[in-house]
Amino acid sequence: MQKFILTILIFFWANTHAELWKSLDVISNNDNKLIQHPDSFEINATNYHLVKFDIDSFQYQIGVNSDNNVQNINLPLPSGGFETFEIFAVTIMDEKLATKFPDIHTFRGYSINDSTRTLVLDVTKKGLHAVIRTGTQVIWINPINRINSEKHISYYQSDYHKNTDNWQCLAADLQLNSNIAIHSPRVKGALPINELNLKTYRLAVAATAEYTIYHSSPDPANVADAMAAIVTAMNRVNGIYETELGIRMILVANNDQVIFTDPATDGYTNSDGFNMLDENQMIVDNTIGSANYDIGHVFSTGGGGIAGFGVVCNDFRKAEGATGLPNPINDFFYVDYVTHEIAHQLRALHTFNTNVNFCDSSRTGSAAVEPGGGSTLLGYAGICAPDNLQNFSDAYFNSHSLQEITSFTTSGIGANCSNNINTGNQAPIVSAGSDYSIPKLTPFTLCAQATDADSVNFTYNWEQNDLGPAGASTSPSGNAPIFRSFTATTGNCRTFPKLANILNNIQVIGELLPSYARGLNFRATVRDNELTGGAFATDDVQLTVTNDGPFAITSHNSGSFAMGTATSLNWEVANTNQAPINCALVDIYIATDGGQTFVLESGSPYPNNGTASITLPMTLTSGGRIKIMCNDNVFFDVNNANINFVPDLIFTNGFE
Template sequence: MTHVPARSHLSALRRGALCAALFFGALALLLAGLPVRSSAAPADADRLWQPAPATQRRADPAWRLDLPAMRADLAAGEVTVPRPDGTLVAFRVAPSQVLERPDPRIATYAGRAVDDPRVRIRISETVLGFSAYVNSGGQFWYVNPAPGSAGEPAAAYRSATGAAPEIPEAGRAVTAERMLRDPAPADPTRYNGKPVGLRVFRLALLSDPLYARSVGDDGDGSRVLAAKAKLINQANDVFETERATTFRLIAETDKLNLATDAEATGPDSCGPRNPCFDAAELETCTEDTIDRVKIAAAYRLRDPASFDLGHLLLGGAGNGMASVGGAGSATDRTAGCTGADPADDSPATEVFEHEVGHQLGANHSFASTDEACVGEGVWSSALEPGGGMSLMSYPNVCNADAVQSTRDPYYGHGSRDEMNAVIDPPFSREPASETQFVYLPAGTTDRPLRIRIGDAVTEPISDYGADAIAEAIAAVVGESVGIGGLDGAEAPDQRGFALYGPGGTDLPELIIEDAPDALTLTINDGGDWSPGSVTDTDNTAPEVSGQQTVTIPVRTPFRLTATGSDADGDALSYLWEQSNPGQGTLVANERTDGPLFSIFGTEEDALTWPYYSGRNRPADQPTRTVPDLAQVLAQNTNAETGRCPEPAAGELPTVEQVACFAEFLPTADYAEDLRFRVTARDDVMPAGGVAMAESTVRLARDAGPFLVTSQQGGTVGAGEAGTITWQVNGTDRPELAERVRISLSTDGGATFDRVLADSVPNSGRAEIVWPAVDTDRARIMISAVDNIFFDVNDAAFTINPGPGTPTPTVTDSATPTVTDSPTPPPGTSSPTATPVPTGTPTSGSTPSETTTGSPTPGDSGPGTPGPGSPRPGTPSAAVPPPPARPGSPLADTGAPGMVPGAAAAAALLLAYLLLRRRP
């Protein structure tokens, strides 16, 4: 299997920080002793996880799991699992349904961390052992049996981060039935505040012989079914919270295990003279591959009504392919393929979520036209700069346009709109047309053909051909039908023919008289049809309103703020995305249209979590600073010159250059208003609710940039008079900002909680008095009153306290966040939890400094749940208490676990030394 490696400048991302983290992490482990236990873990958690013997550790730190004790904890609804650093995390869990028909060999669970309900978990306990998948943006890891140990009496388990290599697609097939009409875009607010229904897809999931061999199939299919159940349980974590959609493996899934070459590629494996697949079609996902899935599913199941969506898993091919919108077509609903090693969780799950996203209707979301991204995008769907960030992007394939190293586990708002148009369209769905493929034994066409249709039989067909067959069948059914060849051919041949019935009519299966070996496969019945079924839930979608329309100057940072609420009391997360489509190269300073801003301004910092996954998650706060505040503070924007620094000819851009281009402030050349969509998520399982709202930011192309010019380093004294200066550049007119607010940060820009001047004329100069603080990391922010734009000074400066002044505590912050924000336009809520200071100075006077409270970002106060947490008054709305499960019939496979020991520390030290040696 071929993986595309991470680009050099992204693989070096925060290498110094990672080296330091590895070194000090190893040192801490050596000094602290073992086992290590998280504060979230119950007191007896380490009874489950013990360091594995050295013979089972191999190259990775490994642990042994007390599987009977784990089963008891799963039944009780609370378990612990280890992080890659060895600390234990406690989760509350409940059974999750991934099988249409329960199987005593398979148990699956879903849950959330006790200390942080934003951290979700999926657990599978099967003949493959115990497996866990944890997902919450930056926190992302897997717990799996160590290689070769699953099934041993006391298997070793390892925990590993989930940073996946990018697996590109070999092109993308587009169904001819994707849209029979082009409806007006659906109202994005149509789900706001409405009851959330859970859409259930009965999934026909096929697999090839290499997939069976990869999971160690021993002939009974139990390991293949276990691997599929594990995959779907993990993928449902995203589908349920993002789309209120879940997938369940159909009862006959065992029939879809093509475990041998004879079953997959034998000459009569799908009927007379009809192999299910050619051998070449199983080497990689191609258009021919996905076109054959419907034949294999029809032959193995013989009941087109038994499933809603079909998909093929290849065990070794490193790519994927799907028919865009195939889920909305009864004929094309099986046109999807994922090629990834089932033993490698991260790429397998991620590629599956991407390809099924195509089947549900989503196009690629990236704007790049570089390298492998050429020809893979659609202009109207290109809403993410560069290679993109979301599940429908190509983040690590587009050469210089790679914005980040892996996909974030979210669907962008454009993808969501496209999926809704296919699986939940705002118009009546047209009925499906009957499709049957008839396979004839050799010599059948040498004599007149008679076809039985229900109780009637056609007249003998002597002149075998499309017209004669169609005429004979129409005489029996009373309606015109279409006749074509097999495998997409236009005309019938000696192998057989295809029947396409009239729309909305369900025809009986064709039977060839006097040819008992003939085979008819019904691909889909005619009549009413819909993708999946919808069941009611007790969840209600949140409501959200976006930023009020404003006008801002060009090349000037700004902040967008939403207001959200949830009738169920669920805490919300927020994600702002740009809605201006367009394609082009990321590393270019001539930007006249298309997306300018990343979905997330900043990747999760390498030191934010105990390990680094490269993924991001929506914010708990409704405000998005554009560009990211850390970049503004670092002067890594195009504000001053209108341009970002470009790489030397033939060189890839640096991380800083990519960040600048991925958060590109509009210049006067940008030809459109900026359009944005905010999505509020309640993160409820299994049917997450979302609300969306749109906002417009107009550009004053003859104004800006708005730039702070004073305090570029140096020292000032507390209690002294000071002068703040800035470049107005035409921003003082009424529709922009006649007055501004001046705020001070004493912690390098992490917070701006001191207001030096609440409202002064936007004249370019203001007199203030420096407050009694002691800091060498002071920064100034000047923000528009009654507008959303702002700027900060270019460098930190020092404030020396006066005699006898108490020295305040200054808190450092690796990634700055703002708790004080520009005053919002009238009618909108305050962008932050920080109280607005009172008192407006008289124009021309020296304003007094006012200190405001600065609550911790994301702290919603006592009794307020975090995203996805149980609602007040209920045991747990997101994950209900599970019923006690009787003793599991599963054989003790010695499921593994992890609590690192001295070997873990040694491994970390070794990784540190290796990283230090890398060029």
């Protein structure tokens, strides 16, 4: 029976900042020559924080405080200063493996000032590695290079520039020979959530000799350095799977035996991912023993990413996973690569819909719910130019991927070998609201409502959930996805497109308003964000876009208007007062801050007949905006530009 240990190793030490960290002013030439820092920090001296980390003090404090139940650690921020996190230790190595490498420690944590700021942290003899997720930004803290475990740098992920080298995940070819997951029909009411257990799988991660050499440099190739690198990678990967799906992978007791140091004898074709699938299956079976692991993977410095589809728990294929990069570090490797490939092993498919360049051959039509190259973990973020939404994958799964993995691990073959630990966590409950018909080329806002009996940190994520013809995001057809996924927030509503784009009258790929009659299916996903065993719930809503539209304000798009007086507002009804939309009444909102805060006008609602006499507020402003929204629907419009609300005296004196 699989043995799982969750060690609550909690510690506190006084004056943590002073003991562990010392801010530094300059980066030496030797530092610049090496790795793990953002390319841009040399030209922007305000976006990083260079510090000296006392690893010996950290290791000592762990030892003397191992029985304590209070824990705090200060971590450096890119903007300068430090932030205090409450942390607890988690075990991602079998007890026997951990005993062999006592200087490796892994943690999770929350900011003591904002529990939505979460932390994944590890400390090895190679230094401290941390990822802080803030909702809108990702902060990395890493050793500045491989040979100095003291100097560390804190910086924003956005300042790190990756070189994709035309990277391509090759798992799609394997999927063609597998039982492809079928896109589920729209479901009104919550889909089955991930079970309220922490599912653990025994993981064997092999390392080619080239990978070991890379992480051992400048020392001779050695198992300890490669093991430390593997733990850093898998701690980051596990941090995602635990929170998103309640899944953790535990490195097996003799994992060190599949870490190799000699390229001539390791048995791997380091630069050929396809070959390494069979090689890894044979090596892991022969060394670890088929009965002693549930999922296998191999790290290399070449060969890209490739994995068998839905192979976890399959004794004949469960080690078919390989990930390799010339620089196998940081989130581009851990998130965009390793997490992505392991998701294939858990039966998740590519979610991007573009067919530009080489991305066409890797598109999977039964899961292509994201426009362009996508942005979530099963997308191709940054490598589908010119149809990229962003450069990095965001570290969360699209709701379609959550559904695929949950089905595989609860009712598919992936349920056959997991060890399930009851967390006591209760899942959230969510309602996405009613279905509507809306006019084309017209913005809209969707809102969900959620409850959770044991969490106050739940977040909302709205995603389009449509499959349609492949194509560039700028020229959709049929029911192709046009709205991208964004990182979940604590706000329960999402406006399509973003309010900033509406106010500036711009459209961007990934947020194009529908220009023809079609269906739009959306899914609201609520996560409770429990770090060691998260749960989620989903609900769907359907919008039917008609050929009428746009619904639009036709007056008050420029000029000055007397504040505190009545003015006639006009708009294009666009048949929205007729079937099937049947919007009889509209509400009118007014903003005086450029459209950031809309206040309901006192006379609302008004008949949806194209004109209304409204009263402007007694507020002097050059940032006046007017919004008109259907009273019992989700669509609206905002006037095209800021207008002036000025004293009535200006008008009476003829100075308008």
